[in-house]
Amino acid sequence: MDPGSRRQQRTLGLLAGLALVGLGTLVLLPGRDSVTVATPALVLVVPGIVAGLVGGRLAGVLTAAVAALSLDVAFIEPYGRPTVHLVDDVVALTAFGAVALTVATLVAQANDRRRAAEQRAQEVLRLSEEKARIERDQHRLSLEKTALEQAEEARRALLRSVSHDLRTPLAAIRAITSDLRSGASYDAQTRDELLDVVGDEAERLDRLVANLLSLSRIEAGALEPDLQAVDLAELLDDRVRRLSPVLRDVRVETTLPVGLPLVDADYTLLDQVVTNLLENAARHAPSGSVIHIDAQEAGDLMAIAVSDDGDGVPPSQREWIFEPFRSGDTSRTGGIGLAICKAIVEAHGGHITVTDAHPEARLPTPPPPTGPTGAPTAAVPLAPPPPPAPGAPAVRPGARFTFTLPIHRMGTPSEAPGTEESAATVNGRRPAATVPDAREDGA
Numbered sequence: 001m002d003p004g005s006r007r008q009q010r011t012l013g014l015l016a017g018l019a020l021v022g023l024g025t026l027v028l029l030p031g032r033d034s035v036t037v038a039t040p041a042l043v044l045v046v047p048g049i050v051a052g053l054v055g056g057r058l059a060g061v062l063t064a065a066v067a068a069l070s071l072d073v074a075f076i077e078p079y080g081r082p083t084v085h086l087v088d089d090v091v092a093l094t095a096f097g098a099v100a101l102t103v104a105t106l107v108a109q110a111n112d113r114r115r116a117a118e119q120r121a122q123e124v125l126r127l128s129e130e131k132a133r134i135e136r137d138q139h140r141l142s143l144e145k146t147a148l149e150q151a152e153e154a155r156r157a158l159l160r161s162v163s164h165d166l167r168t169p170l171a172a173i174r175a176i177t178s179d180l181r182s183g184a185s186y187d188a189q190t191r192d193e194l195l196d197v198v199g200d201e202a203e204r205l206d207r208l209v210a211n212l213l214s215l216s217r218i219e220a221g222a223l224e225p226d227l228q229a230v231d232l233a234e235l236l237d238d239r240v241r242r243l244s245p246v247l248r249d250v251r252v253e254t255t256l257p258v259g260l261p262l263v264d265a266d267y268t269l270l271d272q273v274v275t276n277l278l279e280n281a282a283r284h285a286p287s288g289s290v291i292h293i294d295a296q297e298a299g300d301l302m303a304i305a306v307s308d309d310g311d312g313v314p315p316s317q318r319e320w321i322f323e324p325f326r327s328g329d330t331s332r333t334g335g336i337g338l339a340i341c342k343a344i345v346e347a348h349g350g351h352i353t354v355t356d357a358h359p360e361a362r363l364p365t366p367p368p369p370t371g372p373t374g375a376p377t378a379a380v381p382l383a384p385p386p387p388p389a390p391g392a393p394a395v396r397p398g399a400r401f402t403f404t405l406p407i408h409r410m411g412t413p414s415e416a417p418g419t420e421e422s423a424a425t426v427n428g429r430r431p432a433a434t435v436p437d438a439r440e441d442g443a
Helices: 003-034 038-055 057-075 087-181 188-219 232-242 267-284 337-347
Strands: 228-230 251-257 263-265 290-298 301-307 352-355 400-406 422-426
Touching: 003 038, 003 057, 038 057, 038 087, 057 087, 087 188, 188 267, 188 337, 228 267, 232 251, 232 267, 232 290, 263 267, 263 400, 267 290, 267 301, 267 337, 267 400, 337 352, 337 400
Parallel strands: 251 290
Antiparallel strands: 228 263, 251 422, 290 301, 301 400, 352 400
16 A cells, blocks of 8 residues: 555544544443443443554554543543542553553554455465466467468468479470470371360469469458359369360269259359369379269258269378368378368358268278277287289279258259259260260379
8 A cells, every 4th residue: 555545544544533432422421420430441442443443553542542531531530631539540541541552553453464465465466467468478479479380381381382283384385385486397186286285284274373362362361252053063064074184084974963953152163162173083083993973962952072983081181181281191282272172162151071982992990809807908910801803993992072052942953854863974974875084183
């Protein structure tokens, strides 16, 4: 407590004590002849206690002195003068003064100790709050440091991704254009094939730039889909045809139910999701294998799946496979395609997951054997799986990426010709026989 507040408190305690002395004297004065000295003595001890509690030791002592004087003048004969004649009165007055002063002093000391304890408690509370504030600041700085480190790692990963993914198509374009500019002699068919390669690599660069632009919009929080009714069958057919250079080593089979409802989606963003998933499947699917695209209604959502016959995604990688700049063990890309798919699908109110396309190809891990007491025992080696039949391809787990979109309930596309259960297309067409089309290792 500062000196000014302490002085004000002392004055307030003294005034309260003196007021109580006066009040007690006035109350007891009419009946002083009918009571002994002990009664006013006990009553006049109270003002000293109150003054000591409120104003401290000095206020209590002064109030006790005034109370003793009031007792002598008002209640000990001769009245009206601060004098005494009887030994009993002298002893009573002395005892009263000693008791009043002692009690006032003790009360004031106890009150001072209480105030000191309260001040220490407030100081401890202040220090605790300061410590908590410092810990919050340290936690905030730690989070900022982690965010900066992640941003730096993302920057390095982006540079690695761009430098790797841009170098391959640019090198092919430069090599072909250099040959053509140097006047190298090619027949018409070879020249057309080289120009096709230039066009394919230019489209590959365009898809990479589109992914990078989408990533920047996602990180800036500016990804807002322009929802419209989209014919999923039309979009899938168009995208498979356009990606024919990327899909040239595999066969794409699209199986959709007849009368499939429209979906509420941004056509451009949905096209980008399908493109990234097909490129990802083409990168990991064995040559000559089949990439399956199928869709089915799931309540108010449409579930679209893209499956391949590759090695699949191990369960340990499925938690972070959709994070930016995180790639699987066998991936050769910068790891932004699946992250963009996840952000676009979630912006539409859906979700995306990855599972095994052929779960039977992935052997489950058995629990360790236990003895009679429940303790683990030595594991017995498992027999290897039986080899495939001669000439039969090995079955791999494959990867099945499934994402959902809201269904547009205002209308449905006209039913395409086909069976009553489904309409199937192969590489963007609906032929009578399946025909393999083109594919290329995308960015």
